[in-house]
Amino acid sequence: MAEKLTAVKGMNDIAPPQSAHWEWLEDRLRSLMAGYGYRNLRTPIVEPTALFVRGLGEVTDIVEKEMYSFEDKLNGEHLTLRPENTAGVVRAAHEHTLLYDGPKRLYYMGPMFRHERPQRGRYRQFHQFGAEALGFAGPDVDAELIVMACDLWAALGLEGIALEINSLGQPVERLAHRQALIAYLEAHADQLDEEARRRLHSNPLRILDTKNPAMQDLVNAAPRLMDHLGAESLAHFDRLKSLLDAHGVAYRVNPRLVRGMDYYNLSVFEFVTTQLGSQGTVCAGGRYDGLFEQIGGKAAPAVGWALGIERILELLKEQGRLPEAPVPDVYAVVPDAAAMDRVMPVLRGLRQRGLKVQMHAAGAEGMGSMKSQFKKADGSGARTALIFGEQELAQGQVAVKPLRGERTEGGQQLVALGDLDALAGALRT
Ligand code: ATP
Ligand code: MG
Numbered sequence: 001m002a003e004k005l006t007a008v009k010g011m012n013d014i015a016p017p018q019s020a021h022w023e024w025l026e027d028r029l030r031s032l033m034a035g036y037g038y039r040n041l042r043t044p045i046v047e048p049t050a051l052f053v054r055g056l057g058e059v060t061d062i063v064e065k066e067m068y069s070f071e072d073k074l075n076g077e078h079l080t081l082r083p084e085n086t087a088g089v090v091r092a093a094h095e096h097t098l099l100y101d102g103p104k105r106l107y108y109m110g111p112m113f114r115h116e117r118p119q120r121g122r123y124r125q126f127h128q129f130g131a132e133a134l135g136f137a138g139p140d141v142d143a144e145l146i147v148m149a150c151d152l153w154a155a156l157g158l159e160g161i162a163l164e165i166n167s168l169g170q171p172v173e174r175l176a177h178r179q180a181l182i183a184y185l186e187a188h189a190d191q192l193d194e195e196a197r198r199r200l201h202s203n204p205l206r207i208l209d210t211k212n213p214a215m216q217d218l219v220n221a222a223p224r225l226m227d228h229l230g231a232e233s234l235a236h237f238d239r240l241k242s243l244l245d246a247h248g249v250a251y252r253v254n255p256r257l258v259r260g261m262d263y264y265n266l267s268v269f270e271f272v273t274t275q276l277g278s279q280g281t282v283c284a285g286g287r288y289d290g291l292f293e294q295i296g297g298k299a300a301p302a303v304g305w306a307l308g309i310e311r312i313l314e315l316l317k318e319q320g321r322l323p324e325a326p327v328p329d330v331y332a333v334v335p336d337a338a339a340m341d342r343v344m345p346v347l348r349g350l351r352q353r354g355l356k357v358q359m360h361a362a363g364a365e366g367m368g369s370m371k372s373q374f375k376k377a378d379g380s381g382a383r384t385a386l387i388f389g390e391q392e393l394a395q396g397q398v399a400v401k402p403l404r405g406e407r408t409e410g411g412q413q414l415v416a417l418g419d420l421d422a423l424a425g426a427l428r429t
Helices: 018-036 061-066 086-095 140-156 171-187 194-199 213-220 231-246 309-318 337-352 370-379 390-394 406-410 420-428
Strands: 046-048 068-071 078-081 104-113 125-134 162-167 265-272 281-287 302-308 330-333 357-359 384-387 397-402 413-416
Touching: 018 104, 018 125, 018 140, 018 309, 046 086, 086 104, 086 125, 086 302, 125 140, 125 309, 140 162, 140 231, 140 265, 140 281, 140 302, 162 231, 231 265, 265 302, 281 309, 302 309, 330 337, 330 370, 337 357, 337 390, 337 420, 390 397, 397 420, 413 420
Parallel strands: 330 357, 330 384
Antiparallel strands: 046 078, 068 078, 104 125, 125 302, 162 265, 265 281, 281 302, 384 397, 397 413
């Protein structure tokens, strides 16, 4: 092969030992969901492009420049690798009338695709875990989702994750604010950077989110959406805040918090940390009561969040909270490959009794010396080695050698192979 084949830029392989961290985090997330009654929904990675490019939606960064879209060579369909999964969840809920018998709490986990500049915490294939509550008008369920995320930080031992919340009100309120905002920005056109000028009419709200230091004074003095909210929107937001207070959850109201997706209304929120450089948002979400209708479904209120798995793992690493690599209970040392027909069924029997057993198998050079096998046994992290020597096997026995802890002092012992329950019991203690 002339050219070296590598993964696509910004898309990563996840190999051991890191993959164990992923599985560990996924397990934590699943049990969190079980505790709150959220159930798994799995949707395709490829969706019709029209799901993301909706006629009514504003032009967002994602739709404008980050989507992997292509035409199906065989039938000309316009398809897109999902850049996020809220729209997919809503599509599936509508398509299968999932809300026919009442609201649903759902979660998903999997890869998302955005054509961004790869850097720490920002990839082209990245992974999200998302929770979506469909058919609930809130704000109780908004609070539930936020508290659930706080529970996750606690379960993971993570610290220093700050919560910011805001209300985007309803579309009519946003429209009034949008007009006031455009008028204000137009009056200060000379202070706008190139990006802001481009967004002025497509997505002016997003200008408030600018990171450009030169524009901070301008956006700080801009008309605030909060001042355009009506009594109902304000009451919804106040209730959310009081529910968070009741949980002792700390938050900061950030009137400039807007979200990258066009479909949000009322509550929006982000969990941010200062420990991941400029990619500090680890979890973000909000209410999207208009999305069902936008994709042609029956109107239904909804709210959810998505967290970036890579960023959470990076933060766990930063805070020294990643788990130890998983280790086997037992490593089987097998001096002679010819013994395998006796050895392997024994090991299988031990696994059936709940033990994690790693077998020394032949490499390119055969089984290797006893010394090299013991080195492997040690390196595996197993607590115990089982040594299937020729002589022991001939007498229906195996040598049990503690590799770690106090028991190593006792040295190795011979144990009968006839009673696997007894052997498994001995290996467990
Ligand atoms: P950002 O402002 O960092 O671009 P976003 O607003 O585009 O984030 P969302 O669309 O809300 O992000 O996605 C939810 C979460 O998914 C983010 O908070 C982040 O943790 C993660 N995320 C988003 N884009 C990426 C990416 N390209 N690589 C890794 N994680 C990402
Ligand atoms: Mg983004």
